[in-house]
Amino acid sequence: MSAEVQTCGKPIQTLVEHVVNVNILSSEYFKELYRLKTFHEVVDEIYNHVDHVVPWMTGNSHGPSPAFCLLCKFFTMKLTDEQVQGFLNHADSP
Template identity: 65%
Template structure:
């Protein structure tokens, strides 16, 4: 199944290496437990403290915010939510 937003596949919205790293990250795999938008919003509220595509430091894996953005793409639609500036920042460019 091809994930699309605005008629374009997600891979055309994020760089290919980032997408591959998101899909193979342990954190993204843990996000499978989140089934509703509200659960993802709570995860953003509790876990995100910067909005960058890559983690800082030596690890250089995909950031929490990018993994959560990809999770939204896999949920068949997006919502706008006013409770957290991090939620709005992640959804702003969608």
């Protein structure tokens, strides 16, 4: 049995810059992520919607990027060491 990944005992909002965190939590995209319940569903969402990693979307929209919304989604899940290692070592993971 794998151990759960810890967040160093800190709340999620202390792990991401305040303005980014507020914008993520209030974004429609992040709210839509509540429908994703499993690790594999979130990984599929990353594969389908993330092509770069920056805190803000580019262009005229200044909302949080899908990458950071999905990162925060992972923070809300109790990922195991095995899931994190599998994600990092996956062939599609840069």
